[in-house]
Amino acid sequence: MKIGVVTFPGTLDDRDAARAVRIAGAEAVSLWHADADLKKVDAVVLPGGFSYGDYLRCGAIAAQAPVMTEIIKKANQGLPVLGICNGFQVLVESHLLPGGLIRNSDQHFICRDQGLRVENTSTAWTNQFELNQEITIPLKNGEGGYIATAAELERLEGEGLVTFRYIGGNPNGSMNDIAGLRNERGNVVGLMPHPEHAVEPGFGPDTSTAMRSGVDGLLFFRSVLHSLVNA
Amino acid sequence: MPKIIVEVMPKADLLDPQGKAVANALHRSGNKDIAAVRIGKRIELHFDREINDGDIANAKKIGEEFLSNAVIEDVVNVHVEN
Numbered sequence: 001m002k003i004g005v006v007t008f009p010g011t012l013d014d015r016d017a018a019r020a021v022r023i024a025g026a027e028a029v030s031l032w033h034a035d036a037d038l039k040k041v042d043a044v045v046l047p048g049g050f051s052y053g054d055y056l057r058c059g060a061i062a063a064q065a066p067v068m069t070e071i072i073k074k075a076n077q078g079l080p081v082l083g084i085c086n087g088f089q090v091l092v093e094s095h096l097l098p099g100g101l102i103r104n105s106d107q108h109f110i111c112r113d114q115g116l117r118v119e120n121t122s123t124a125w126t127n128q129f130e131l132n133q134e135i136t137i138p139l140k141n142g143e144g145g146y147i148a149t150a151a152e153l154e155r156l157e158g159e160g161l162v163t164f165r166y167i168g169g170n171p172n173g174s175m176n177d178i179a180g181l182r183n184e185r186g187n188v189v190g191l192m193p194h195p196e197h198a199v200e201p202g203f204g205p206d207t208s209t210a211m212r213s214g215v216d217g218l219l220f221f222r223s224v225l226h227s228l229v230n231a
Numbered sequence: 232m233p234k235i236i237v238e239v240m241p242k243a244d245l246l247d248p249q250g251k252a253v254a255n256a257l258h259r260s261g262n263k264d265i266a267a268v269r270i271g272k273r274i275e276l277h278f279d280r281e282i283n284d285g286d287i288a289n290a291k292k293i294g295e296e297f298l299s300n301a302v303i304e305d306v307v308n309v310h311v312e313n
Contacts, residue, residue: 056298057304060297099302100300100302102246102303105246107248147245147303
């Protein structure tokens with residue numbers, strides 16, 4: 001299985017995402033923003049960072065990149081796509097997911113281990129979680145406040161598209177504590193926290209059993225492998 | 232040089248952190264009568280030729296679809312400056 005990891009100018013977490021893909025047992029393939037060739041990958045990760053220096057709006061310029069034209073086309077045909085942090089912002093700006101992300105309500109950049117509840121497991125990226133499983137993965141962003149119109153929020157809740165919700169306190173003022181979303185089909189998932197930073201003991205969040213032993217992020221990547229094998 | 236100016240503002244009911252920070256600084260420096268500050272963007276589209284109606288229509292489209300995000304911002308003005 002090949003999972004593409006896109007690098008835009010200003011992307012930071014592409015190497016960690018590629019590493020997470022390899023730890024989960026797949027082959028990581030680097031994709032370049034200016035190249036519309038997806039190199040026959042079976043899924044795509046849009047990693048975190050500050051693409052184009054967050055110019056105009058976070059993710060707005062990346063959403064216009066040649067590689068995104070192809071990703072949007074394939075995502076609408078069912079290609080699994082995971083957007084992490086800036087990648088989530090790119091998905092929103094690409095209209096693959098609804099709503100918008102604005103400056104954190106307290107106006108600070110927040111970097112901490114964050115509790116989440118997995119509220120939908122019918123997606124390419126969450127099928128290995130238990131419904132309502134509580135997980136901890138790192139959160140690190142300045143513009144993670146999720147907003148949408150009242151009508152859109154009602155639709156998201158009604159159709160079960162909210163995939164992750166913050167627990168243990170809403171860090172950034174996100175409406176309805178929304179940390180991540182899926183599309184109707186379940187192949188596209190975006191979230192602000194970083195699963196790729198919680199995939200290997202010794203480098204993840206602290207857990208009750210040992211320091212830095214949290215590997216809750218690994219299940220995102222195992223989920224997509226599971227969905228591809230069973231496709 | 233002829234140019235089309237596109238002005239984008241954060242939606243009125245959304246927190247504008249930049250505006251809030253600037254308002255606080257103004258209050259500290261004695262400008263007590265300034266009740267609030269909001270900060271948006273002025274984007275200039277430059278042309279090497281005369282601007283026609285099609286350019287303005289296109290600028291409005293670009294403004295709505297790319298230069299602003301309708302969920303969080305409004306295009307408040309599109310006009311020509313020569």
